Every structure is written in structure tokens, then in C-alpha cells.
Amino acid sequence: MVPEWLQVSFRTLMAVLVLFVLTRLLGKRQVSQLSTFEYITGISIGNMAAYLSLDTDSHWLLGLVALVAWVTLSLAIEYLQLKSKKARDLIDGKATVLIQNGKILERNLKKERITSDELLEMLRRNSVFNIDTVEFAILDTSGELNVLLKKQYQPLTPSDIGMVVTPEKAPMTIIMDGKVLEDSLKRVGLNENWLNAKLKQLGTRHEDIYLAQVDSQNKLYLDPFDRQAQNTH
Template identity: 75%
Template sequence: MPDWLEVALRTLMAVVILFVLTRLLGKRQVSQLSLFEYITGISIGNLAAYLSLDTDSNWVIGVVALAVWVSVSLGMEFLQLKSKKARDLLDGKARVIIQNGKILEENMKKERITSDELLEMLRMKNAFNLSQVEFAIMDTSGELNVLLKKEYLPITPSDIKLPVNAEHFSMAVIMDGKVMENSLKQVGLNRNWLDAKLDQLGTSLDKIYFAQVDSQNKLYLDPYEDSLKAH
């Protein structure tokens, strides 16, 4: 077999195996990965590359190595599900950075974050004034979560005892220019309603890239010409 063909077949096999194993490991954003999961991801990627390009080695060895890494990672995840101590050991613990409006410098040192980094993370949470912050905690993912002092919290309908209607999940009814018949049924509508609505708005299906219906049957349209409408 020519080398180029063997590499192509090995790469295709590595992609399939890597996809299956990654699905087994579940879905997490990069910021949510623990240190061990991060190392596992890098190692699995390197092994997949080795499996693709090292034509002198037996491909079975690469598959075994991938399987071992994934098995260990899955074992760690199940252990974390069962044991709080295991979660604390592998992921660490959340740490309070600001309490009762006071910065805890010792905890900042333990998390190895500077004052500039703290202010930047607060700004990312729309907390531009430190005096308005009541509580801030650094989660195990490395994200800072912030609670503003009560007088700076936004007013909600419950604060002024304002009755509100229940809000339901908005449903896409046109996607990539195609009508989603099942989605229309789920919100109690049909194709006739959609066609009538489009006709009422002076447009047609061939001009619409995306459309969504909310819980009040309000139709949001995104035409191909990139002008936004909500009706």
C-alpha cells in the first residue's frame, strides 16, 4: 500500500475513533475543564496524530493507548460523581475573593490573581465599581461570579409585585431558508399560519433565512438581505 494511502486511511480511522471517544467524555467548554481533563485532551490529540502518521508502528497500539486514556478519564469522572472528596482533590475548591465588600488578599494570593486581574474579571461581570460588590467567588472553572450589593441589584417584577406571564422556549420555524414543520406543530401553529404571516408582512419564504416564534406567537424574521424584523 502506498504511504500516502496508508496515512489517509489511518487519519480517517483516527478521526472516527477520536470522535467516538470524545463523545464518551461528554461536553465541556475549555474553561470548565479540570487540570486532568486538560492534560487528557492534549494527550489524546497527540496519540491521534501518532496513530495517523507513524506508519512504522502497529495502529492497534495507538488505539489501546487512546482507550486507556479515555478509560482513566471516565473513571475519574465517575469517581467525582460519587465522592465530594474526589471532586475537591481533582478540581479544587471554590474560593471567596470578596466577602461583605472586602477583598480577601490571602485568598487572592492562593488563587495567584493580581489586583488588575481581579478588576478585569469584575468588569467582565459589569461590576465597574468595587464599592458596589458584596460578594465574589472564584469557581473551580476559574470564572469569577459576582453578587452586587442589594441597593445596586436591578429591580425585578417580583420586587414591585408586578404579575408576569410565563415565558416559554422560543422555537425556530425557518432555518437555512427551510420551514421546520415539527417546530410549528410544537408551538401549536401550522404552515398556513406561517404563510399568512409572511404574506401579511409583504415577504415570502424564499426571502427568509431564519425565523423564530416566541411564547406570544411573535414572529422574528432574519431575511437574506440582513435586515431584522420582529412582528
Template identity: 70%
Template sequence: MPTWLEITLRTFMAVAVLFIITRILGKRQVSQLSLFEYITGISIGNLAAYLSLDTDSEWYIGIVALVVWVSISYGIEVLQLKSKRARDFLDGTSTILMRNGKILEDNLREERITSDELLEMLRKKNVFNVAQVDFAILDTSGELNVLLKKEYQPLTPSDINLPVPPEKYNMAVIMDGKIMEDSLKKVGLNRDWLNSKLRQLGVSMDKIYFAQVDSQNKLYIDPYDDSLKRH
């Protein structure tokens, strides 16, 4: 078999295996990966490259290595789901960096975070005045979560005993020009309602690329033609 053809087949195989692995291990953002998951991701990527390009070795050797890595990773994920102690050991625990408005210097040193880095992390949370912070905790993902002092928190309807109706989440009802029948049913609407709304707006169905219904049954549309008015 020509080398170029073998590499092509190996690459397709590597992509297929990586897709299956991703489906098995689930969805995680990079910022949500634990240290072990991060190492596993790098190792699996390297093994996939090896499977794709190392024509001197048998292809099944790379598959075996991938299966072993995935089995270990999956086993550890199952263990973490069942054991809090295992989660704490593998992922670590959250660290409190500020409590009652006071910076905990020892915890900063433990996490090797400087004062400048703490201020930068606070600014990313739109907090520019340290005096406004009541509590700040560094999660295992590396993200800082901040609780402002009561007097600096945004006012909510419950603070002034204002009743609010139950909120429904927005639902896409047209996507890529196709009506999402299931989405319409979930919000208690139907195709007739949608056609009626579009007639009121003076737009035909075939002109719409995307449409979304909000909690008040207000329809937002995005036509294929960008020169047309959005509603």
C-alpha cells in the same frame, strides 16, 4: 502500501476515533475543563497525531493507548458524579475572593491572583467600582462570579410586586430554509399559522432562510436575499 495512502487512512481513523471519544466524554467548553480533563485532551490529541503519522509503529498501538486514556477519563467522570469528595480532590473547590464587600487577601494569595487581576476579572463582569461588590467567588473553572450589593442590583418585577406572564423561550421554526415541524408543535403552532404569518408579511416560504417565534408569538424572519427587509 504507499506512505501517503497509509497516512491518509491513519488520519481518517484518528478523526473517527476522536469523534467517538468526544461523544463519549460529552460536551465541555474549554473554560469548563478541569485540570485532569485539560491534560487528557492534550494527551488524546497527541496520541491521535501519533496514530496518524507514526508509520513505523503498528496502528493498533495508538488505538490501545487512546482506549486506555478514554477509559481512565470516563471512569474518573463517573467517580466524580458519585462522590463529592472525589470532585473536590480532582477539580478543587471554589474560593471566595470577596465577602461582605471585603477583599480576602489570603485567598487571593492562595489562588496567586494579584489585585490588578482581580480588578480585571471584575471589569469583565461589568463591575468597575469595587465598593459595589458584596460577594465574589472564583469557581473551579477559573471564572469569577459576582454578587452586587442589594442597592446596586437591577430592579426586577418581583421587587415591585409586578405580575408577569409565564415566559416561553424563543423557538426556531425555519432553519436553512426548512420548516421545523417539531419546533412549531412545541410552541403550540402549526404550518398553517406560519403560512398565514408569512402571507401577512408578503414573503413566500421559499425566500426564508431562518425564522424564529418569540414568547409573544411574534415572528422574526431572515430572508436568503439580504436586501429584503427583515421582520
């Protein structure tokens, strides 16, 4: 007879592994921004996994079938949403305009059960403290409020003054944990000789650098090791 504590340990381990595989199958959006159905699916799957881990009288295979059935249903609904706009509107709902042409739409606030205080709080989260500066505000199905400021209150961009700018590339990490990443250097058209010359000018070595990045203009950013933190280990 297998001890009960060993059964629970094995079931928990298996539940975690199965949940990890199924969650990866559902995709990144399942983790980052949950729709209403995805939220229900996540809670249900988590509850089933916890139940299977602790209830040693339940049938393990039947529990796995239930988990797979939930994930299959979720994937089927997501596929339906990809194929049909009506299905997306039915399952996820539609975005709601809360402010239009600088005017608060009170009827839509009541529809979404949002008070004026809550609207002001949501605007402050978008760094908006004066409603008079808002041209348009829409509540997305994720519950996030997106705000468009009136033209005169929008930040000035290079295109507004006719300035031509070159495309910006993401910085490339070339040193990590004191080790030079040669492949990263090659991707930006540089080599280790260039890096060593730069480090020599700054009076340091790559062994002393925790992390270093270079941008599209070959500007070098260095973050040295915290020696005090190293000495405490």
C-alpha cells in the same frame, strides 16, 4: 508494500474517527469546560493520535489500546467524582472566595496567585468597574469569576415590585431556508394558514424568508434572504 503517504493518510483518518467517538463518549463537558484532569487527558490523547498518524514504525493496535486506556481512566475518575465529594475536591479543587462582604481577601488572592490588576480585569469582564458595588466574588474551579452585587446595585426584577409574570417559552423556528416547518407550527398551536395570513399582511412569502421565529405571544420575527448575497453565488 503500501506507500508511506497512504499509510499516514489511513492512520490520520482512523485517528480522527477514534478521537471523535472517544470524545463523544467523554461527554459535552469535556469540550466546553475542562477540569485539570480532563485538560491533561485531552492533551495526551491528542498527542498520541498525532504520533500514531505520523510514526509509521509504531504499532497501530498498541496505540489504540493506549487511547482507550486513557479514556477509560478518565471515565473512571469522572464516575468517582460523581460518587464522592472528597474525590471532586481532590481532583478539581475547591472554589475560592476573593471578595466577601465587600472586602477583598488578600490571602486568597495570594493563594490563587492572582494580582490586584488581574482581579480588576476579571471584575470588568463581569461588567463591574467599581469594587464598592461588589458584595461577594468567588473564583470557581473552572477559573471563572462569579460576582454578586450589593443589594442596592442589583437590577430591579418583577418580583421586587410584586409583578406577576407569565412563564416565557423559547421561540420556535417556523421557517428555515425558505421552507415552512409544519411540525414546529403545530407545536405552538398554529398552522400554515395563520402564517400565510401574517406574511401576506407584511407583503412577503415564505420563499423569501431565510429564517422566521414565533415567540410565546405569537410575535413573528422574520429574517429575509439577502438577495445580493444570493446573486454572488
